[in-house]
Amino acid sequence: MLNTNISTDKKPALFLDRDGTLIEDVGYMKSSNLIKWLPKVQDTLKVFVKNKYLLVVITNQSGIGRGLLEEKDVTSIHSKMNEQMLDLYGIVISKFYYCPHHPEAIISKYRINCLCRKPGKLLFNKAIRELNINTKNSICIGDKLTDLTAANAAGIKKLFLLNKIPTKIRPVASFQYTTIKSWDEFQSKL
Ligand SMILES: [Mg+2]
Ligand SMILES: [Zn+2]
Numbered sequence: 647m648l649n650t651n652i653s654t655d656k657k658p659a660l661f662l663d664r665d666g667t668l669i670e671d672v673g674y675m676k677s678s679n680l681i682k683w684l685p686k687v688q689d690t691l692k693v694f695v696k697n698k699y700l701l702v703v704i705t706n707q708s709g710i711g712r713g714l715l716e717e718k719d720v721t722s723i724h725s726k727m728n729e730q731m732l733d734l735y736g737i738v739i740s741k742f743y744y745c746p747h748h749p750e751a752i753i754s755k756y757r758i759n760c761l762c763r764k765p766g767k768l769l770f771n772k773a774i775r776e777l778n779i780n781t782k783n784s785i786c787i788g789d790k791l792t793d794l795t796a797a798n799a800a801g802i803k804k805l806f807l808l809n810k811i812p813t814k815i816r817p818v819a820s821f822q823y824t825t826i827k828s829w830d831e832f833q834s835k836l
Contacts, residue, residue, distance in 0.1 A: 658780050660785050661797055662703045664742075666789035676709075676719050678723045678727075688737065690832060700779065704770060704796070710753075711753055711756030711757060720746075786804070788807065805821065809825050
């Protein structure tokens with residue numbers, strides 16, 4: 647069960663990967679017209695909001711560095727996502743954090759080995775600081791092990807790997823995580 651019985655004023659958060667976790671991964675999404683929410687996302691997010699969790703999206707967007715999209719494309723997709731969540735479900739996503747970098751980016755200002763691209767933990771740390779998050783009760787869900795590696799390094803220990811097409815081989819990690827096939831299953835394991 648979700649534990650919100652916390653003695654500090656810090657709030658827990660549900661850390662969310664974007665592509666392949668909240669919405670379908672179409673690869674370097676440039677337009678908000680392509681947003682397709684995965685089934686049962688909204689139902690589950692509502693449960694978290696009701697339990698006073700902040701919703702924080704952390705996403706690698708190397709398409710920016712690769713010159714396939716611009717920062718303004720990414721921010722407009724994020725405002726659209728927020729708009730849809732709020733209008734249709736009354737859900738507020740507290741903040742979106744994105745990493746535009748890639749070591750082989752074609753646009754030079756984005757060509758760095760940054761610490762914010764997952765599995766780097768910098769964006770998690772930034773969110774924890776800026777939004778005054780209690781990591782102890784926080785949860786992270788992502789569709790790649792790198793999402794969870796970053797969260798784990800930032801001190802988040804309740805980790806869920808959304809594995810829509812389950813493979814026999816479970817990715818090996820040096821930390822504990824739970825594999826789920828769908829948002830339905832995620833909700834049932836909380
Ligand atoms: Mg993903
Ligand atoms: Zn970065």
